[in-house]
Amino acid sequence: MPDKHKMTEDEQQEMVAEMKRMEYEPLLPIEKKLIGYSIGLGIVLLFVFIWMSRTFFPHTTKLESPTAEVKAGTAPAPAAVPAGAVPAAPVKKE
Numbered sequence: 001m002p003d004k005h006k007m008t009e010d011e012q013q014e015m016v017a018e019m020k021r022m023e024y025e026p027l028l029p030i031e032k033k034l035i036g037y038s039i040g041l042g043i044v045l046l047f048v049f050i051w052m053s054r055t056f057f058p059h060t061t062k063l064e065s066p067t068a069e070v071k072a073g074t075a076p077a078p079a080a081v082p083a084g085a086v087p088a089a090p091v092k093k094e
Contacts, residue, residue: 007015027035
């Protein structure tokens with residue numbers, strides 16, 4: 001399937017020549033205001049969403065760093081549970 005958006009060599013040369021003929025157009029004051037408001041709104045919303053995330057969806061799980069035995073790979077293997085037995089719930093350390 002041919003690419004519809006591919007420019008031929010003549011079209012590319014015509015585009016380059018047209019862009020060279022264009023004059024510099026500075027931003028209008030209203031354009032500068034719109035850019036400023038957009039950036040400001042983006043920054044404000046970023047902080048609002050961070051605040052909402054931390055307020056309504058707090059991260060309460062504390063991860064413990066692995067012990068030296070675990071890092072070295074010398075920690076004892078967990079005890080096997082006999083067939084038919086229900087394992088006890090793990091004890092939480094605080």
